[in-house]
Amino acid sequence: MSGFNDRVGTPLASAKQSSQFPVRWRILDAAERIAALIWPRSLYPYTGYLLLVPALLLVFVLVIGLVYIGGYSLHELDLSNYRLKESFSLTNYYTAFTSATYRTVLLRSIYASLLVTVITIFLAFPYAYLMVRARRAMTRKFLLISLFLPFFIGQIVRAYGWLIILGKEGLLNNIIGFFGFSPLKLIYNYPAVILGLVQYMLPFGVLLLAPAITAISRDVELASESLGAHWCRTFIHIVLPLAKPGLVGSSVVIFTLTLTDFAMPEILGGGTTDFIANSIYDGFFQLSNSGLGAALSMILVTLGTAFVVVIFSIAGTGTLGFSKGAE
Amino acid sequence: MKNISPVVELIDVSKRFGKITAVGNVNFSLSKGAVLTILGPSGCGKTTLLRMIAGFESPTTGKIRINGKPVQAVPPYRRSIGMVFQNLALFPHMTAGENIAYPLKMRRFPPQDIPELVERYLGIVRLTGMEDRRIHQLSGGQQQRVAIARALSFNPDLLLLDEPLSALDKKLREEMQLEFRRIQQKIGVTTINVTHDQREALVMSDEIIVMADGVIQQSADPVSLYRQPSNKFVASFIGLTSLMKGTVDQIEGTTVKFNVNTTSLWGQTSSKFHIGESVEGAIRAEQVRVHTEQTRPVGMDNVLDGVVEEQIFEGDRMVYQIRCPALDSAPIFVFDHDPAHNVLHRRGDRVVLSWNIRDLLVYPD
Ligand SMILES: Nc1ncnc2c1ncn2[C@@H]1O[C@H](COP(=O)(O)OP(=O)(O)OP(=O)(O)O)[C@@H](O)[C@H]1O
Ligand SMILES: [Mg+2]
Numbered sequence: 001m002s003g004f005n006d007r008v009g010t011p012l013a014s015a016k017q018s019s020q021f022p023v024r025w026r027i028l029d030a031a032e033r034i035a036a037l038i039w040p041r042s043l044y045p046y047t048g049y050l051l052l053v054p055a056l057l058l059v060f061v062l063v064i065g066l067v068y069i070g071g072y073s074l075h076e077l078d079l080s081n082y083r084l085k086e087s088f089s090l091t092n093y094y095t096a097f098t099s100a101t102y103r104t105v106l107l108r109s110i111y112a113s114l115l116v117t118v119i120t121i122f123l124a125f126p127y128a129y130l131m132v133r134a135r136r137a138m139t140r141k142f143l144l145i146s147l148f149l150p151f152f153i154g155q156i157v158r159a160y161g162w163l164i165i166l167g168k169e170g171l172l173n174n175i176i177g178f179f180g181f182s183p184l185k186l187i188y189n190y191p192a193v194i195l196g197l198v199q200y201m202l203p204f205g206v207l208l209l210a211p212a213i214t215a216i217s218r219d220v221e222l223a224s225e226s227l228g229a230h231w232c233r234t235f236i237h238i239v240l241p242l243a244k245p246g247l248v249g250s251s252v253v254i255f256t257l258t259l260t261d262f263a264m265p266e267i268l269g270g271g272t273t274d275f276i277a278n279s280i281y282d283g284f285f286q287l288s289n290s291g292l293g294a295a296l297s298m299i300l301v302t303l304g305t306a307f308v309v310v311i312f313s314i315a316g317t318g319t320l321g322f323s324k325g326a327e
Numbered sequence: 328m329k330n331i332s333p334v335v336e337l338i339d340v341s342k343r344f345g346k347i348t349a350v351g352n353v354n355f356s357l358s359k360g361a362v363l364t365i366l367g368p369s370g371c372g373k374t375t376l377l378r379m380i381a382g383f384e385s386p387t388t389g390k391i392r393i394n395g396k397p398v399q400a401v402p403p404y405r406r407s408i409g410m411v412f413q414n415l416a417l418f419p420h421m422t423a424g425e426n427i428a429y430p431l432k433m434r435r436f437p438p439q440d441i442p443e444l445v446e447r448y449l450g451i452v453r454l455t456g457m458e459d460r461r462i463h464q465l466s467g468g469q470q471q472r473v474a475i476a477r478a479l480s481f482n483p484d485l486l487l488l489d490e491p492l493s494a495l496d497k498k499l500r501e502e503m504q505l506e507f508r509r510i511q512q513k514i515g516v517t518t519i520n521v522t523h524d525q526r527e528a529l530v531m532s533d534e535i536i537v538m539a540d541g542v543i544q545q546s547a548d549p550v551s552l553y554r555q556p557s558n559k560f561v562a563s564f565i566g567l568t569s570l571m572k573g574t575v576d577q578i579e580g581t582t583v584k585f586n587v588n589t590t591s592l593w594g595q596t597s598s599k600f601h602i603g604e605s606v607e608g609a610i611r612a613e614q615v616r617v618h619t620e621q622t623r624p625v626g627m628d629n630v631l632d633g634v635v636e637e638q639i640f641e642g643d644r645m646v647y648q649i650r651c652p653a654l655d656s657a658p659i660f661v662f663d664h665d666p667a668h669n670v671l672h673r674r675g676d677r678v679v680l681s682w683n684i685r686d687l688l689v690y691p692d
Contacts, residue, residue, distance in 0.1 A: 217414065217416060219412045219413075219414055219416035220416045220417075220418065222381075222383055222403070222412075222416070223410065223412055223416035223417075223418075224418070224429070224433075225383075225402075225403045225404050226381050226382070226383075226403045226404070226406070226408055226409070226410045227404075227409075227429055227430035227433055227434075227477065227478075227481070228404050228430050228433035228434040228481065229404055229429075229433040230402065230404045233433060237429075237433075238418060241420045242418075242419070242420055
């Protein structure tokens with residue numbers, strides 16, 4: 001304790017010696033001084049809002065696009081000159097909801113999104129759990145790298161990979177043929193699209209679930225076990241409820257990504273299993289009916305938004321960790 | 328009543344993690360209703376020992392018996408053990424009441440009895456009326472109580488406490504120690520408590536095991552442990568102890584004379600020494616008397632001159648740190664409980680220290 005007072009330098013004394021400070025400190029100090037000139041102390045309470053500006057700008061640009069698309073969707077296509085009519089009408093929406101084709105596409109997209117979400121979560125949860133809980137660092141790294149590898153490949157290439165494996169002349173059919181069976185039709189159908197989508201979504205699911213599982217203390221699981229619950233009950237009563245934020249977050253992301261997906265249904269469905277995005281593409285570029293494409297886009301945005309709102313109002317935004325400790 | 332098997336029995340239990348031996352050849356047994364504290368510095372294997380008893384780890388070698396039956400093959404959820412974790416491990420998504428009811432539901436108690444039991448244990452830990460509070464709505468001490476109630480509500484054969492009090496501030500910790508003692512006596516549950524806080528060990532236990540580096544150093548009741556530490560580690564770990572190194576000069580029964588440089592000191596030992604062996608003397612701060620030059624004691628066995636190096640006021644006592652030139656090693660600590668502090672020694676004052684032969688314990692170095 002002795003000499004405590006002598007050791008504390010006054011700010012003046014330390015300023016004199018500033019040339020002795022490490023370079024990094026001096027650079028940071030200079031940066032702070034410049035920052036203080038540009039953004040004086042009195043404006044500090046607004047720093048948070050300032051940092052929000054770039055993100056808000058991006059969202060704003062998106063909203064402008066949406067307003068334009070919303071505008072298009074209210075004009076019917078004039079078949080005489082392939083331009084949109086001047087007058088406002090709800091014809092495009094009427095077509096989208098009454099035409100059997102679009103109704104099928106809509107329902108198929110929603111149904112497939114639910115299916116893919118459920119299957120992916122089922123597969124992702126054990127993967128994420130193992131990745132977080134594995135005792136050996138090697139196991140954890142292996143699982144993490146296997147997870148990231150597909151990210152480097154991209155969706156189109158991956159879909160093409162599936163074609164190579166599942167195609168008519170593909171790897172699997174070659175093997176089957178080798179045993180004397182006639183080739184199977186494994187692509188250009190619904191299951192192939194689901195398979196491709198699940199594989200595509202799995203890393204998203206795992207990455208969104210892992211932090212939620214990491215947040216569950218291992219001791220809490222052990223406590224449950226020593227209180228009389230074997231792992232199965234521990235999983236149901238402790239792990240699942242505590243992983244809820246991750247489950248909600250990953251479900252929302254997987255559902256919306258699937259609902260809006262284009263490449264998998266396009267490549268693996270081969271026109272047999274169109275999703276909304278494929279119909280929108282066709283509307284804009286095949287039929288040159290931007291009004292109809294825009295109407296379908298608006299329906300898609302509304303669907304996605306409605307889903308997110310419903311999920312969050314059931315689970316509460318607290319599940320995203322917005323308000324820690326809330327119900 | 329005779330021949331009743333101990334609640335827990337550890338026979339030559341060791342646990343190795345790769346090359347590290349976390350626990351080495353531990354033996355002890357605990358009879359019904361007793362409180363055992365395992366005391367030792369951080370990293371000495373306390374948690375590992377508890378985790379083996381709870382069934383989260385299995386011993387590398389050795390056997391654990393609970394109620395006379397070997398438990399290697401019994402998973403944690405089949406053992407009748409309540410454990411309070413170092414970090415409590417309460418279930419944050421449940422209320423206090425639901426936490427306490429959890430083991431009752433999992434162990435399939437009759438559903439109609441559960442509310443009553445929850446109520447009863449909330450009462451025992453003095454949390455009546457807080458049943459519907461969420462965990463994060465409770466204070467640290469209250470969470471502690473919920474954790475204890477949760478570990479006790481299903482009437483386990485054994486309660487394990489892994490330093491649950493270590494996160495609390497001193498006052499609350501001391502309150503909880505007494506509180507726990509009260510609950511334990513009321514329920515009579517056999518308990519193993521783990522801590523590195525010697526005061527907690529002395530206050531709470533019927534028996535204390537001191538561990539260092541995974542090995543048991545001494546096992547005794549609190550009073551004998553404090554009065555007769557069996558080796559240098561225990562002597563210096565418990566109480567405020569000063570150590571002095573020297574070589575044996577003369578042996579008379581259990582009394583040993585050893586020389587530190589040119590100074591001769593007399594002490595007591597239970598070991599067998601030979602002349603010239605290097606030894607270490609240990610003296611507790613409360614056994615040393617401080618005098619001034621004017622009141623230099625006559626007829627005391629060990630008298631040393633020293634200079635006050637530091638004077639620490641702890642409220643109920645004054646602690647002096649005194650440097651004795653004759654010992655040239657570590658300073659000697661002295662407690663002065665004089666309530667009036669009539670004779671204050673200041674930093675730099677010359678003083679005279681003395682103590683009785685029987686209070687200086689001599690151990691092999
Ligand atoms: N899973 C493990 N793998 C490797 N080493 C371990 C493992 N668990 C514990 N150890 C080692 O075993 C020793 C004892 O650890 P333990 O957790 O039992 O100590 P402790 O007495 O409870 O300490 P503290 O008072 O800090 O809680 C330590 O050296 C620790 O590093
Ligand atoms: Mg520990």
